[in-house]
Amino acid sequence: MKKVLLSVRDLAKHFGGLRAVDGVSFDLHEREILGLLGPNGAGKTVCFNLISGVYTPTAGEIHFAGIRSDGLPPHRMAALGLGRTFQIVKPFSNLTVLDNVIVACGVDRYRSLARSFGGWTGAAVRKKAVELLERVGLADEADRKAGLLPLGHLRRLEIARALAVGYRLILLDESFSGLREEEIAPLMDLVARIRQDGISVLLIEHNMRVAMKLSDRIVVLDHGRKIAEGLPGEVARDPLVIEAYLGRGGSSRVA
Numbered sequence: 001m002k003k004v005l006l007s008v009r010d011l012a013k014h015f016g017g018l019r020a021v022d023g024v025s026f027d028l029h030e031r032e033i034l035g036l037l038g039p040n041g042a043g044k045t046v047c048f049n050l051i052s053g054v055y056t057p058t059a060g061e062i063h064f065a066g067i068r069s070d071g072l073p074p075h076r077m078a079a080l081g082l083g084r085t086f087q088i089v090k091p092f093s094n095l096t097v098l099d100n101v102i103v104a105c106g107v108d109r110y111r112s113l114a115r116s117f118g119g120w121t122g123a124a125v126r127k128k129a130v131e132l133l134e135r136v137g138l139a140d141e142a143d144r145k146a147g148l149l150p151l152g153h154l155r156r157l158e159i160a161r162a163l164a165v166g167y168r169l170i171l172l173d174e175s176f177s178g179l180r181e182e183e184i185a186p187l188m189d190l191v192a193r194i195r196q197d198g199i200s201v202l203l204i205e206h207n208m209r210v211a212m213k214l215s216d217r218i219v220v221l222d223h224g225r226k227i228a229e230g231l232p233g234e235v236a237r238d239p240l241v242i243e244a245y246l247g248r249g250g251s252s253r254v255a
């Protein structure tokens with residue numbers, strides 16, 4: 001049986017009177033790619049922020065890697081093996097691509113320093129960062145200033161930074177948005193390879209073709225609530241999902 005890596009139970013986040021996330025539950029299994037979909041304002045990014053420790057829930061529970069994790073700060077979540085990308089890419093523009101990944105590896109460094117004092121060497125982190133750049137196909141860009149990278153490469157850099165800590169799970173926030181058609185298939189291959197390497201993926205994606213093809217299962221939110229969960233083909237035919245995306249009277253499939 002598949003092992004649950006992340007479990008979200010009755011999760012809620014209110015901002016004043018706004019129920020941005022309103023009683024959402026789902027599981028993500030080890031080695032699974034789970035798509036988190038929904039129209040604008042559905043609560044997807046707030047969910048990411050709850051799972052990664054940026055926000056503390058108003059109610060509900062999150063369990064990650066066998067421990068109750070809601071309320072833990074982002075660096076504790078990172079130390080547990082959770083990495084994430086952001087909808088708006090924010091590299092350190094004046095640092096090289098390699099240094100951007102070295103900085104992201106810092107969480108590991110501080111953790112091992114605290115534990116063993118001296119378990120870390122600069123050379124080891126550099127080696128890890130170079131390996132990560134190779135993994136995402138950016139080795140040739142290592143010495144370039146990150147601010148000079150085109151969007152497609154920036155998205156790969158973000159994924160390398162997420163992988164620097166995310167040895168169990170990475171959260172991808174619209175990693176495909178704004179990419180050219182020819183950049184999309186290779187990035188899908190990269191995400192599939194990451195999963196083959198044993199890392200689970202939770203992705204927010206507005207590109208339906210990408211989400212449907214890449215995800216093993218899909219959870220759909222609307223107005224903070226879960227309205228559907230299932231295999232991509234099932235979810236795409238779900239009348240509630242079609243209505244959420246196309247409005248009442250929508251009759252075509254989502255994908």
Ligand SMILES: Nc1ncnc2c1ncn2[C@@H]1O[C@H](COP(=O)(O)OP(=O)(O)OP(=O)(O)O)[C@@H](O)[C@H]1O
Nearest residue numbers: 015018019020038039040041042043044045046047
């Ligand atoms: N810090 C905040 N304070 C107040 N309201 C917020 C905050 N963050 C998000 N919201 C609101 O919560 C709701 C859900 O936002 P969220 O960003 O999660 O949507 P989303 O599904 O990611 O949408 P999109 O696809 O447009 O990024 C929105 O109404 C948003 O305005």
